[in-house]
Amino acid sequence: MFIGFDYGTANCSVARMQGTEPELIAVEGDSLYIPSTLAAPTRDSVSEHLFRHRQIKPLDTLGEQLLRRSVAANRDEDIDLQPDDLVFGQAALDLYLSDPHEVYYVKSPKSFLGAMGLHDIQLRFFEDLVCAMMDNIKRQAEMRSEAEIRDAVIGRPVNFHGRGGQDSNRQAEEILRRAAKRAGFGSVEFQFEPVAAGLEYEATLNEDKTVLVVDIGGGTTDCSLIQMGPTWRGKADRTESLIAHSGQRVGGNDLDIHLTFKQLMAPFGYGSQTQSGLEMPITQFWNPIAINDVSAQSKFFARENLADLKRLHKEAREPEKLARLLAVYHDTLGYSLVKKGEEVKIALSEQASVTAQLKVLAEQLEIEVQRDAMIEAIEAPKSKMIELVSEAVQQGGVTPDAIFMTGGSARSPILRAGVEQVLPTVPVVSGNYFGSVTAGLARWAQVCFA
Structure with missing residues (x-):
């Protein structure tokens, strides 16, 4: 059996073809989507788990070196790794939220795959993370479909996270390919995520159109200007139909x-001062929540940064706020803070204001956030997303007949309104915000493997 595999920043999903139509397969209980998360007793548990409990070996000597290090570290910590000690998806998030201090937790490893300047051993660790997640998803899909999965088309953004341009893209794609091969996939192909979403929309067309696909995912925004319709449907070579691409890691x-x-970090000291009147350094409040930035996370949670945080606590005019920031450090609360921000964002799509509740130390904090304040807070990333729409149209030199918006964040009325302002006379349509890419990848898998 072959599948389309959306290894997403926020969620993962897979689909197979049933006759002429794609069918998403449940991958976490009855859910068609599984959050892109992993939890383990320690960082070193991932590599050992693959080898010991999944019989998945490293591909090269560097991978073997990482495995030996991991086994030795777990032995030193007296950790006897059990088969169910690696947890994925919503269960991983629940475990992390129940006791952040006692679990190694990773969200959205796809965001890190294009990062430049990493040591080879770090790249192998990312490969192990992705492999563990892919292996879990493949097993869940095989159990649900009662069929062995051999081949896959994996979605990829136009540009991965990373400042290396095409070097970042090549690095990220190579990690995904190696991880997929180790997880048991035979043939692996890639397709741009917005192109895949466009293929799903194309299946509904009775006439040829020029369509701008706007795919706003968890980690990237990609726009593809594509000619589609009955003339192109099912063709293995779509090169001439792809007019323009734009994409960025936002x-x-x-x-x-x-x-x-902007709205939740004030109780932790953002905007406060030292006793001498100096502003607290902004990076100490940005870095812990920059969960898609390897460098920022490393700097904040580095052992040497603890001394800086203690010094700021001692010098603060409002030391109780910096005590909360110290709790963020000790309990690795960055992910839970951003999760709360996501909940606020979703609520403000329908409400004028919302009260966020945060539990830190022994306190229950309540922070009221207004919709206008939310709109102002997200202006910078929103503007980057909207610029990509203009960029794709300018590159293509043609106005689309329709705009097809997909991806979880495309549900936002704020982003939709921004797109409509760029092309006010072009109709905006949408399908399954979460499943269009996956379904389109399954359609392309049929072209590749059937």
Whole structure:
């Protein structure tokens, strides 16, 4: 059996073809989507788990070196790794939220795959993370479909997170390919996520059209200007139908991070001063919640940063706020803060204001956030997303007949209104915000493997 595999920043999903139509397969209980998360007793548990409990070996000597390090570290910590010690999806998030201090938790590893300047051993660790998640999803889908999955078309953004341009893209795609091969996939192909979403929309067309696909995912926003319709449907070579692409590493996670930073970090000391009247350093409030930035996370949670945080606590005019920031450090609360920001963002799509409740130390904090304040907080990433729409149209030199919006963040009325302002005379349509990419990948898998 072959599948389309959307290994997403926020969620993952897979689909197979049933006759002429794609069918998403449940991958977490009865859910068709599984959050892109993993939890384990320690960081070193991932590599050992793959080898010991899944019989998945490293591909090269660097991978073997990482495995030996991991086994030794777990032995030193007296950790006897059990088969169910690696947890995925919503269960991983629940475990992390129940006791952040006692679990190694990763959200959206796809965001890190294009990061430049990483050591080879770090790249192998990311490969292990992705492999563990893919292996879990593949097993769940096989159990539900009662069939072995051999081949897959995996979606990829136009540009991955990373400042290396095509070097970042090649690195990220290579990690995904190696991880998929180790997880048991035979043939692996890739397709741009907005193109895949466009293929799903194309199946509904009775006439040829030029369509701008706007895919706003968790980690990236991608726009593809595509000729589609009956003339193109089912063709293995779509090169001539792809008019223009634009993409950038800005997505729903960035909206959540900016909202969290501007509206939820004041109780932790953002905007406060030292006793001498100096402003607290902004990076100490940005870095812990920049969950899609490896460098920022490393700097904040580095052992040497603890001394800086203690010094700021001692010098603060409002030391109780910096005590909460110290709790963010000790209990690795960055992910839970951004999760709260995401909840606020979603609520403000329908409400004029919402009260966010945060539990830190022994306190229950309540922070009221207005919709206008939320709109102002997310202006920077929103503007980048909208610029990509203009960029794709300018590159293509043609006005689309329709705009097809997909991706979880495309549900936002604020983003939809921004797109409509760029092309006010072009109708905006949408399908399954979460499943269009996956369904389109399954359609392309049929072209590749059937």
